[in-house]
Amino acid sequence: MNNKTIFNWWFLLLLFLSSCSEDREILMPPPPGSQPPVEEDILEANKEATIVFKASTTSALYSYTGDVYAHIGVVEGEGEWLFVPADWSENIDKCKMKKEADNTWSITLSPSIREWFGVSEGIPIQKIGVVIRSADGTKKGFEDDFFIPVNDDTFTPGEISNAPLPAGTVEGINIINSTTVTFVLYDKDKNGTHKEYAYLIGDFNDWKIVDAYQMKRHDAAGCWWYTLTELDYQKEYAFQYYIGSKADGAIRLADAYAEKILDSSNDKYISAFTYPNLRAYPSGTAGIVSVFQTVPQADENITMTSFTIEDPNNMIIYELLFRDFSASGDIQGA
Incomplete structure (x- = not known):
C-alpha cells in the first residue's frame, strides 16, 4: 500500500516529499488516540526525500x-535488501539521523x-x-522492518x-570463442510459468538496463539467452541477470x-595471500555477481580412468571444502 503516514502501537513515521521547488509538504501527527488515514502517495526515485x-x-x-541511525536499503523482488550503505554494526555519517526534537529524528536522501x-x-x-x-x-524504533513504496517510471x-537456443549451448556461461559468450538462464516453474522479462547487466553496459541487452526467450527449453560479442579475452567481466515481472518486481541473479x-559482504575477508589480485566489487549493482573470462582454459588432466558411472x-x-579444515582458512593450508 502507498503509505505516506502510518501510525500504530509502535511508531509514527512521517515522510516529507520534496517537490521541484524548495517547498516541502509536512504531515502533522494525528490527535492522540485517533486512527490516522492512510494517504495514497509514494516517493519518487529521482527526487529528494526526507x-x-x-x-x-x-x-x-x-x-x-x-x-x-537508519539501517536502510533498496528492496527488490521477494524482500532482498540491496544497496545498503552500512552493515548493521556500522555507524557511518551517511546513515546518522538528525535530531529534530525530543523523540524525533530525520534523514534526507539527497540529491535524489x-x-x-x-x-x-x-x-x-x-x-x-x-x-x-x-x-x-x-534499541529499535519499531520491531518490524518498515517498507516505503517508491514510484519509478524510468x-x-x-x-x-522468441528465438531458439543457439546450437550446442547449455544452461550457464557458454564460451564460444575468445570474443563471444552465450548466456543461458533457465526460468520455468512447475506450472510452466516464467518471469516477464530478463536482461543482462554488467561491466559491458555499466550495470544499466538497456534494450540492446534484453535476453531472448526459448519457451520449449524454458530458458532466456543472450550472446555477447566483441569481448577482450584478457579481461575479467562481471555480470548478473536482471529478471522480473510486474506483479513480483525484479531480482538480480548470479x-x-x-x-x-x-x-561485497564477504570478499573483504579474503586475504591477498589466499587469492592475489582479486578484482574489486563493481559499483552500480548489489548482491552476488558472476565473473567470467574468455581466455582459453587448459583441458582437465584426468588420470584416473578405472571407474565407470552407471547413471x-x-x-x-560428496563435497569437501578443504579450507574448512585448515588453520589459515584457505586451500593452501590444507
Whole structure:
C-alpha cells in the first residue's frame, strides 16, 4: 500500500516529499488516540526525500538521548535488501539521523533517492526498507522492518523476442570463442510459468538496463539467452541477470554455473595471500555477481580412468571444502 503516514502501537513515521521547488509538504501527527488515514502517495526515485521518525511512548527509542541511525536499503523482488550503505554494526555519517526534537529524528536522501543509494540509471527502484536503531543496535524504533513504496517510471520492459537456443549451448556461461559468450538462464516453474522479462547487466553496459541487452526467450527449453560479442579475452567481466515481472518486481541473479563470483559482504575477508589480485566489487549493482573470462582454459588432466558411472543422472556427490579444515582458512593450508 502507498503509505505516506502510518501510525500504530509502535511508531509514527512521517515522510516529507520534496517537490521541484524548495517547498516541502509536512504531515502533522494525528490527535492522540485517533486512527490516522492512510494517504495514497509514494516517493519518487529521482527526487529528494526526507524520512522523519517520531517515537511513540511505547517505542524503545522513546526518551533515548544517544545517536540514532537508519539501517536502510533498496528492496527488490521477494524482500532482498540491496544497496545498503552500512552493515548493521556500522555507524557511518551517511546513515546518522538528525535530531529534530525530543523523540524525533530525520534523514534526507539527497540529491535524489537514486543518487543517494548509488543505483544506476535505468534500474527501477520500487521500495525502500528502513529500520531505525540506536548506535549500538540494541534499541529499535519499531520491531518490524518498515517498507516505503517508491514510484519509478524510468523502466518499461520491451516485448519478448522468441528465438531458439543457439546450437550446442547449455544452461550457464557458454564460451564460444575468445570474443563471444552465450548466456543461458533457465526460468520455468512447475506450472510452466516464467518471469516477464530478463536482461543482462554488467561491466559491458555499466550495470544499466538497456534494450540492446534484453535476453531472448526459448519457451520449449524454458530458458532466456543472450550472446555477447566483441569481448577482450584478457579481461575479467562481471555480470548478473536482471529478471522480473510486474506483479513480483525484479531480482538480480548470479549465474549458478559461474566458476567465480564476487560478494561485497564477504570478499573483504579474503586475504591477498589466499587469492592475489582479486578484482574489486563493481559499483552500480548489489548482491552476488558472476565473473567470467574468455581466455582459453587448459583441458582437465584426468588420470584416473578405472571407474565407470552407471547413471550420471542418479549420483550421490560428496563435497569437501578443504579450507574448512585448515588453520589459515584457505586451500593452501590444507
